[in-house]
Amino acid sequence: MEKQGIIIKVSGPLVVAKNMEGARMYEVVRVSEKKLIGEIIGINGDQVSIQVYEETSGVGPGEPVYPTHQTMQVELGPGLLQSIYDGIQRPLPLIEQEAGSYITRGIDVPGLDRKKKWKFSPIKKTGEKVEEGDIIGEVEETTLITHKIMVPPGMSGTLKDIKNGDFTIEEIVAVIEGDNDETYEITMLQKWPIRRSRPCKVKKVPNVPLVTGTRILDTLFPVAKGGAGCIPGPFGAGKTVTQQTLAKYCDAQIIVYIGCGERGNEMTDVLMEFPELEDPNTGEKLMKRTVMVANTSNMPVAAREASIYTGVTIAEYYRDMGYSVALMADSTSRWAEALREMSGRLEEMPGEEGYPAYLGSRTAEFYERSGIVKCLGSDDREGSLTLIGAVSPPGGDLSEPVTQNTLRVTKVFWGLDAKLAYRRHFPAINWLSSYTLYMDNLKDYWKNNISEEFLGVRTQAMSILQEEAKLEEIVRLVGMEALSPKERLTLETAKSLREDFLFQNAFDKVDAFTPLKKQFWILKSIIGVYNHALKVVENEDFNFDDLLKLPVMQKVAKCKEIPADDEERFKQLWDETERSILSLKI
Ligand code: ADP
Numbered sequence: 001m002e003k004q005g006i007i008i009k010v011s012g013p014l015v016v017a018k019n020m021e022g023a024r025m026y027e028v029v030r031v032s033e034k035k036l037i038g039e040i041i042g043i044n045g046d047q048v049s050i051q052v053y054e055e056t057s058g059v060g061p062g063e064p065v066y067p068t069h070q071t072m073q074v075e076l077g078p079g080l081l082q083s084i085y086d087g088i089q090r091p092l093p094l095i096e097q098e099a100g101s102y103i104t105r106g107i108d109v110p111g112l113d114r115k116k117k118w119k120f121s122p123i124k125k126t127g128e129k130v131e132e133g134d135i136i137g138e139v140e141e142t143t144l145i146t147h148k149i150m151v152p153p154g155m156s157g158t159l160k161d162i163k164n165g166d167f168t169i170e171e172i173v174a175v176i177e178g179d180n181d182e183t184y185e186i187t188m189l190q191k192w193p194i195r196r197s198r199p200c201k202v203k204k205v206p207n208v209p210l211v212t213g214t215r216i217l218d219t220l221f222p223v224a225k226g227g228a229g230c231i232p233g234p235f236g237a238g239k240t241v242t243q244q245t246l247a248k249y250c251d252a253q254i255i256v257y258i259g260c261g262e263r264g265n266e267m268t269d270v271l272m273e274f275p276e277l278e279d280p281n282t283g284e285k286l287m288k289r290t291v292m293v294a295n296t297s298n299m300p301v302a303a304r305e306a307s308i309y310t311g312v313t314i315a316e317y318y319r320d321m322g323y324s325v326a327l328m329a330d331s332t333s334r335w336a337e338a339l340r341e342m343s344g345r346l347e348e349m350p351g352e353e354g355y356p357a358y359l360g361s362r363t364a365e366f367y368e369r370s371g372i373v374k375c376l377g378s379d380d381r382e383g384s385l386t387l388i389g390a391v392s393p394p395g396g397d398l399s400e401p402v403t404q405n406t407l408r409v410t411k412v413f414w415g416l417d418a419k420l421a422y423r424r425h426f427p428a429i430n431w432l433s434s435y436t437l438y439m440d441n442l443k444d445y446w447k448n449n450i451s452e453e454f455l456g457v458r459t460q461a462m463s464i465l466q467e468e469a470k471l472e473e474i475v476r477l478v479g480m481e482a483l484s485p486k487e488r489l490t491l492e493t494a495k496s497l498r499e500d501f502l503f504q505n506a507f508d509k510v511d512a513f514t515p516l517k518k519q520f521w522i523l524k525s526i527i528g529v530y531n532h533a534l535k536v537v538e539n540e541d542f543n544f545d546d547l548l549k550l551p552v553m554q555k556v557a558k559c560k561e562i563p564a565d566d567e568e569r570f571k572q573l574w575d576e577t578e579r580s581i582l583s584l585k586i
Contacts, residue, residue, distance in 0.1 A: 002067060004065065004066065005017035005019050005020040005065030006018055006063070007060065007061050007065060010056055011345050012301075013051060013341075014049060014051065015050040016048070016049055017050060020040075023043060024040065024071075025040060025041070025042075026071045026193070027040045028071065029066060030065070030068065031056070031065055034058075036053070036056065037054060038051060042346060050065065051302045052300070052302060053088050071195070072194050073191040073192055075089065075111035075190075075191055076314065076317045077147075077169045077187075077188045078112075078141045078147045080291050080314055081147075082142060082288060082291075083111075083292070084275075084292040084293075084294055085291070085310065086293070086294065086295065087293065087304055088307075088310060090109045091109060092271075092294065112169055114168060115168060116168065117167060118139045118141075118168075119140065120138075120139055120149065120163060120165065120167050120173050121164065122137045122173075122174070124136045124137070124159055124174075125159065126159050126160065126162055127159060128158070128159050129156075129157070130158070130159055130176060131376075132151050132155055133150055134377045134378055135150055135321070136151060136159070136162060136186070137162070139188065142289065144284060144288040145254065145288065148322070149186075150377065152186070153199050153376060155178070159174060159176055161175040167188065169187060172185045172186065173188060190317075192313055193313075194306065194309035197312075198319075200373035201375065202374045203226075203372070205372075206225060206438065206441055207224065207442060207444070209224055209225065209442050210223050210224065210324075210326065212246055212249060213512065213514055214245060214249070214506075214513075215514050216427060216502045216504070217427075220434070221412060221413075221436040222412075222439070223412045223436065224372070224441060225252070225372055225384040226370060226372030227387075228367040228370040228386070228388075228412070229387070229389070229412030230391060230403075230406045230414070232392070232403045233391075233396070234416070237396075237416035237417065238427055239390040239416060242429075243330045244506075245506045247274075247286065247328055248286060249513045250326050251324070252323075252324045252325055253318075253325070254289050254318040254323050255286070255325075256291050256325065256326075257290060258292075258293045258294075259293070260304050260307065260331055271292075280513060291311075293307050293310055294307075295307050295334070301338040302338065304338040305342065307335070308332070308366055312366065312387070316385060319383035319385040320375050321383065322383045325384065327386070327387050329390065330390040331390040332390065333392045336359060336363075339356055339359060340354055351401070353401050367406070371384070371385060398415070411438055412435070412436045412438065413435050414429050415433040416430070417430040425502075426503065431462075450520050453520075457520065457524050457527050461501075464490055465498075468491060471487055471491055472491075485537040485542060486538065489530065489534065496526050500522070500557050500559070501522055521570040524574070526556060528556075529552075529553070529556055529581065532577060535581075535582065539585065546584055550580045550584075552573070552577050555573055555576070559573060
């Protein structure tokens with residue numbers, strides 16, 4: 001290995017080295033004789049600051065630094081799915097085999113298996129013209145997902161040769177002759193620098209919802225496919241359960257799950273549990289369409305910093321194949337803390353709460369990699385990447401910098417609320433503080449695919465819930481008696497909305513997922529009671545108990561038990577609601 005730099009200072013994960021002329025920002029270097037993996041994050045004359053992705057104890061001044069002339073990249077190709085990686089794409093189970101359960105330092109384990117053979121089936125023929133992004137062949141990566149082998153960005157020309165058969169990812173499967181006589185040898189392995197987003201033809205306006213099956217999310221605060229959302233919540237409010245429910249039920253084809261170890265063994269739990277999760281649609285293991293990036297808490301902070309870029313680059317790669325991809329990062333606060341720690345060691349001028357001034361721009365750079373895109377290639381395919389980041393603000397204080405910077409760039413806010421979790425109302429998403437800015441874009445989807453009435457019913461439900469908050473205040477001050485019958489009706493309806501619609505048990509196989517149509521039907525049933533009752537509550541001889549005792553009220557409360565395809569039963573329920581309630585008039 002070429003020897004160049006000399007270490008002059010070591011401070012935790014930060015190493016400063018001199019004699020590093022010619023070094024470039026974000027170049028990967030190997031530090032000391034132990035060959036620890038590091039990345040250059042600051043240059044000052046011939047001195048560089050290196051963020052080291054491995055434990056630096058025992059490394060000291062005078063030791064060498066070896067340049068690699070490469071930036072931090074991920075390997076892209078068949079074999080990504082079902083993998084569990086650390087922040088710099090070293091496969092965790094493999095590292096374990098090589099080094100025991102504590103990762104020893106400086107070991108090189110490639111992200112993708114070099115020996116495994118994959119069956120490559122060509123879909124283009126010799127002589128055909130191809131351009132960057134074109135799909136030239138396919139590999140059955142898992143029983144759930146077909147991996148598309150694409151012409152890497154920047155290459156185009158005529159196919160001189162294309163193979164058919166079993167190959168490793170390093171063997172040549174096609175040869176392209178470029179228009180200027182250059183020759184490109186295509187393998188199933190591509191590499192891409194993690195800090196640069198992968199190119200696409202054009203980003204489109206997101207106008208299709210990411211269906212999650214969670215009623216409060218889909219109906220009240222939907223995120224679009226290709227959108228970005230944020231789940232802030234204090235410890236124990238349900239960030240992890242929400243992210244995992246999303247991973248399991250949302251209608252994205254590929255899931256990338258980035259776990260930044262929170263406390264002690266939490267990540268270990270996720271690592272044990274996630275591979276056991278079943279894909280509810282196929283009954284197969286969810287891992288067959290999942291890539292996990294995990295930082296356990298015994299890994300150095302710097303690897304956490306890299307992990308979100310590693311994850312998002314892998315996610316973009318599957319987006320480029322034309323898949324809808326959803327990436328969950330849990331939690332980005334740990335990532336921001338890693339930034340803060342490095343910034344402190346670099347002795348940079350601290351911004352708010354000690355976070356570096358560039359926290360905002362780094363956060364934006366990450367979320368801007370979401371989108372629904374026209375992929376490179378001549379076949380006009382589309383792919384989408386939805387980013388969902390959990391944030392864990394200390395003490396639940398949403399005014400802290402990580403939450404604020406995230407809210408500035410994401411358009412959906414699902415605010416988890418400790419009070420709701422304490423009352424065991426799950427998902428503990430606060431319906432008063434949460435919001436979505438995608439509704440305008442998604443309106444037509446609901447209108448055309450679900451119902452013309454959907455938006456009206458949704459608006460009514462939201463205003464009833466808001467009204468409830470105001471009325472509760474009055475009740476606290478002067479008691480129930482002060483309320484008019486109409487106000488009491490609002491309270492009853494809000495209660496029903498909370499208990500029969502918003503409450504959803506993520507651990508109940510049937511309740512965990514509600515299709516969009518059924519979400520609308522349940523909501524319409526509850527709002528139907530309200531609208532019909534409005535016509536009778538103002539009557540002089542109206543008695544509230546008569547309304548509550550109607551048998552149809554029980555049926556509405558249980559309507560989520562009606563099978564999702566039984567529209568007829570819902571229609572009968574709506575008729576019965578109208579008849580029963582209006583009969584109270586006489
Ligand atoms: P966090 O990641 O915010 O610290 P968790 O996701 O671990 O919190 O949630 C804490 C607990 O709350 C879970 O163990 C579970 O018992 C309960 N919980 C959270 N969300 C739900 C849900 N949607 N349905 C049922 N229980 C839930």
